[in-house]
Amino acid sequence: MPVDVVTPTTWEELQHALQTLPTGESPVDANQFCVFRGVSNSSWTLQHSLSRMGGDLGAKERRVLDDFRDFANLELKAQAVEVENPWQLMAVAQHHGTPTRLLDWSRNQDVALHFATSDRRSWGTEGCVWVVNPHLVHQTLPALLKQDLCGSGEAAPGLMRERQMLRALPAVADLDRQAVGPVLPAFFFEPGWADARIKAQNGLFSVVGDVASDLADVLETVPRCARRVHIGPVLKLEVRRKLDASGRDERSYFPGFDGVSAFLGRNHCE
Template sequence: MPQVDHPEVETVVPSTWAQLQDLLFSEPWPQRAGRYHSNVVHRGLPCAGYGLVTSVQRLGRVERETDLLRNFRKYSRVPFGHQESDWEWLTLAQHHGLPTRILDWTYSPLVALHFATADVRRHDEDGAVWSADFVAAHERLPGQVREALRASGGTAFTVDLLGQVAPTLARFDALDPEPFMVFFEPPSLDERIVNQYASFSVLSSAHERPDAWLARAEPPLVRKLVVPAALKPLVRERLDQANITERVLFPGLDGLSRWLTRYYSSPPRW
């Protein structure tokens, strides 16, 4: 995965489990509809040097994005009941591992920590949790897109609302000459999306790197919290105790197998 170097991005390094939790849950929570809701989504990575790069960018074939999605639709045997926009297909494709311009996030800081610490083979290197202010990102949307979100009464888009704004990726990209980022909640295709408390982001340019776009804003809309290698085993134990495991986040026999494999391959901490 490409490395990242954005000196303008705030980077914090906790030294204890308590500091780590305080930092993850430190952002102010505005009150909406009589409840407190965070404006922040999180993404955990096993290596602190990794940036926020989409899967189609990692593939190195951004120019084939349309071909990938077209052929996914052609050969898919699990079509939607209705196919009014690209967004249902793009979400389904991302969920099943097709390289796309979508980036996965979660509303849960603990779920993000799971993805930063799940690979025990990488416990000798620092991980990271990136946190992005999606509400502030939406304040920078083109007028017609921002107005559609405001009229919906929500703070994040849905695939249906995106379909109303622009039913195709080509029309989405043409809405404004400057790239903009949208965060949307995927439909509950299965328990994995529900249990991971998922959020997706998408830029109006498949070539634009999410970390570069978020860091370029004034002020930057993203923060990187480093999970020191020395803390990873303890963090992993605390997450397991809280039932933030593969068994829960990837329901089914595959997740169960991943959980047991990690559990029995982890060296003792003492």
């Protein structure tokens, strides 16, 4: 089933599209929530950064993570990262720009709107915010895997904890053995390790049980779990102005010098 696409033309329509579940229900009434990912170009897929490397992605994933563990050893020790925990190591690597099979998401819709509208070069291009109900995605997990993750008789939560992932899948390679028929498992999880930037962005990650697969393909197999909210150039500029007027900008989502520099670079660019 194709993912639902809506194209609001006003701020009010945009808020409604973001604040209701893809089923059309109110998150409060359904006792569920959504996660968000903003991109500056609506034609972009949900392929992860590792996929752009080509070749044997499984082998490259292992090599990249091994190299990250070795080359960033001092920084990992200084920040008390559990380097033998593959999910924590991969989350840290992804967060700092290393190619991995993870994708960044947020519990905060304004963070997604920021990333959809912050690139001045794309202001003339239609952007997009992905809205996903992770509860429905996790309901499709294989029964045995769901039991390992959540315990007997428990429903899968909207977000997995990193410790749950480590207990059920102690190695990344274990993830690629979980597919049952054509159904690929996909997870949304919160990292146990989080620096100021992840906290400021209410960050979390998604991962698919096949390093060569696009998360969008998985979402299309789960009815009414996702929505694509397209933001045209005119509305994109209005969104950017509203975010900036309320202080929801680089300085909020990238604490420290990096955020200030990015904010100044965007606002002083001719």
